[in-house]
Amino acid sequence: MKELKILYAPWRGKYLMNYTKPDKCIFCYYNDIKIKEMEPSFDSLILYKSSYSFIMLNKYPYINGHLMVIPYRHIDDIELLTKEEKEDIFELLILSKKILSITYNMDGYNIGSNVGKAAGAGIDNHLHFHILPRFLGDHNFMTTISDVRIISFSLEQTYYDLYQNLKKIIS
Secondary structure, eight states: OOOOOOOOOTHHHHHHHHOOOOSSOTTTEETTEEGGGSOOBTTTTEEEEOSSEEEEEOSSOSSTTOEEEEESSOOSOGGGOOHHHHHHHHHHHHHHHHHHHHHHOOSEEEEEOOOSGGGTOSSTTSOOEEEEEEOTTOSHHHHHHHSOOOOOSOHHHHHHHHHHHHHHHHO
């Protein structure tokens, strides 16, 4: 049997000690405030908002810069998206790719959605799309062979870097 290596991630402790299943959807509300009514901020991890959807940093990323594009409307299936929502989501995926390219000089991307619990959706009642930056030679294999995930920068630094480059793109 392979020995499990320990990688300390103390920022997860606060989450684990205070976790209670939210009574409201975390993609609809942040601290009882409707996300649609909020301004982007590091506290909420919201990076950018458009008419039908928003870009949010993943609080528990697979890799630095792991973003999500989320429609405001609380739906659980891509077949329920309106034409306007589909167009808006795709525009935000493109914007996310641009921000990541400028920030990290990426070699590739994983873009997708897990629709339904059986597909691996951690939050299966509110549709969302992931965009993950990828580097040639990144540490993707670590999770597979060592049960370890490497995150090189803090969420705060990642948010700041992405937000600064977002401002350059949209100005």
